[in-house]
Amino acid sequence: MSAVGDAVHVLPVINALKRANPRTRITWILQPGPAALVRGHRSVDEIVVFDRARGLRAFTDVASAMSKRRFDLVINLQVYFKAGIVTASTHAPIKLGFDRARARDMNWLFTNRKIPTHPIQHVQDQYFEFLTALGVSAEPVEWDLGPWPKERQWQREFVASIDRPIASIVVATSKPEKDWLPERWAVVSDALYENFGMQVVLVGGRTERELNAERIVLERTTHRPRSELGSGLRNLVSILDASALVLSPDTGPLHMSVALNRPTISLMGYTNPKRTGPYRRFHDLLIDAYGEPGENYPITMENRPGRMKRIETRHVLEKVQLWRDRYARRAGT
Numbered sequence: 474m475s476a477v478g479d480a481v482h483v484l485p486v487i488n489a490l491k492r493a494n495p496r497t498r499i500t501w502i503l504q505p506g507p508a509a510l511v512r513g514h515r516s517v518d519e520i521v522v523f524d525r526a527r528g529l530r531a532f533t534d535v536a537s538a539m540s541k542r543r544f545d546l547v548i549n550l551q552v553y554f555k556a557g558i559v560t561a562s563t564h565a566p567i568k569l570g571f572d573r574a575r576a577r578d579m580n581w582l583f584t585n586r587k588i589p590t591h592p593i594q595h596v597q598d599q600y601f602e603f604l605t606a607l608g609v610s611a612e613p614v615e616w617d618l619g620p621w622p623k624e625r626q627w628q629r630e631f632v633a634s635i636d637r638p639i640a641s642i643v644v645a646t647s648k649p650e651k652d653w654l655p656e657r658w659a660v661v662s663d664a665l666y667e668n669f670g671m672q673v674v675l676v677g678g679r680t681e682r683e684l685n686a687e688r689i690v691l692e693r694t695t696h697r698p699r700s701e702l703g704s705g706l707r708n709l710v711s712i713l714d715a716s717a718l719v720l721s722p723d724t725g726p727l728h729m730s731v732a733l734n735r736p737t738i739s740l741m742g743y744t745n746p747k748r749t750g751p752y753r754r755f756h757d758l759l760i761d762a763y764g765e766p767g768e769n770y771p772i773t774m775e776n777r778p779g780r781m782k783r784i785e786t787r788h789v790l791e792k793v794q795l796w797r798d799r800y801a802r803r804a805g806t
Contacts, residue, residue, distance in 0.1 A: 488616070489615075651723050
């Protein structure tokens with residue numbers, strides 16, 4: 474019921490449940506965006522859409538859908554009140570949620586079983602705590618995000634239309650505090666073209682802020698990048714999968730790229746990289762503006778505003794060079 478990045482983190486959980494018992498039938502309550510991303514996934518049997526844009530009707534819609542269903546287990550992977558209300562509308566003998574210390578907005582009131590109290594850790598590992606409570610192994614961690622067979626033709630046609638290795642840039646996020654400056658993206662875009670022989674593709678949605686970032690990048694670049702803003706989440710999977718390199722602030726496509734095992738340069742300053750950064754992969758490509766030099770900060774939910782502007786274009790290009798040395802040459806890119 475949260476953002477795209479959280480949905481990506483849930484995929485290894487449901488894959489593990491299916492792996493433990495292939496007869497398990499999984500119904501997933503999702504907002505429209507994440508629903509579009511995972512619809513058709515091999516481990517998702519049914520999706521019930523929670524359309525937050527409908528206001529209170531979103532809750533009555535889900536309650537109506539849940540009145541016709543009975544479950545053996547409900548897992549509440551969110552800590553917010555809205556998820557608690559939806560959990561209350563479900564029918565199951567066991568409703569498993571976060572411990573009281575981590576559940577916010579009285580969310581703990583709506584579950585009758587809690588996972589053990591645990592220090593804050595990476596979001597992915599927090600979700601794996603639910604598997605531990607159920608006696609299910611999270612290993613091997615599998616996302617299986619795609620592209621799926623029916624999507625391969627679109628991907629082939631997209632790749633055939635570009636004559637250079639693809640560098641995808643995620644131009645903006647859902648929160649302005651997590652964004653990098655678009656004029657700096659423009660400098661990086663030209664450098665990727667001139668110095669690294671890559672074709673830049675701008676990706677993301679079509680919110681006002683994303684469109685404004687796109688406009689600035691297109692106006693300031695000498696070598697015009699290709700814009701695929703608004704191409705849809707499933708096409709975005711194909712684009713990221715076809716990319717030799719992805720550059721992104723902390724947002725859903727970052728976690729999609731990591732799930733697809735595509736080298737990803739992460740730009741992080743507002744959110745804690747130890748909690749929401751790339752999971753297990755490409756830490757050498759992470760640009761950490763969240764901490765002070767040499768600071769061994771703890772894993773917390775604290776945000777630090779104003780730090781994304783600390784990231785300079787040279788920091789990003791240094792990571793691009795590192796990518797070339799460690800990843801591109803190994804892959805023959």
